Amino acid sequence: MTLVQMQPRSTSAAHVASTVADAMDTGGPQVCDDMTVEVALSVMASARTGHLLVRDDNGLCTGLVTQAQLTAVRDSSVYTDRVQLRDILGDRGPFISPVTTVADAEHAIRYGRLDALPVIDEHGTALGVLALAR
Numbered sequence: 001m002t003l004v005q006m007q008p009r010s011t012s013a014a015h016v017a018s019t020v021a022d023a024m025d026t027g028g029p030q031v032c033d034d035m036t037v038e039v040a041l042s043v044m045a046s047a048r049t050g051h052l053l054v055r056d057d058n059g060l061c062t063g064l065v066t067q068a069q070l071t072a073v074r075d076s077s078v079y080t081d082r083v084q085l086r087d088i089l090g091d092r093g094p095f096i097s098p099v100t101t102v103a104d105a106e107h108a109i110r111y112g113r114l115d116a117l118p119v120i121d122e123h124g125t126a127l128g129v130l131a132l133a134r
Helices: 037-047 066-074 085-088 102-111
Strands: 029-034 051-055 061-066 118-120 125-129
Touching: 037 051, 037 066, 037 085, 051 085, 051 125, 061 085, 061 118, 066 085, 085 125, 102 118, 102 125
Parallel strands: 029 051
Antiparallel strands: 051 061, 118 125
């Protein structure tokens, strides 16, 4: 079963963000890892976002996929219309905790050469995404 879950966008921007919980975006779609690449690209286009949080059947975050990653997979010579997100994610992670300081999180994103990191709670449930401002 393919699931898309939207979460309401955070509106607490009145104060300076000191932790990831203060700075993360909670408004992006979350999709199940059995979704195909083509459907995921369609969800991204509809949501006007460059990334999706991916969850397993138990609701645990398994990672984040970007439009660039999915486009590269779709354009590869080994692509079929049956390729699912779980097939391209590999190992779980990386993730970040909502209690991490913004400075530490920015360092981790830059050091890891990432565009964004999923923010998860102590149970592995996705809370949102922290992305560097462009």
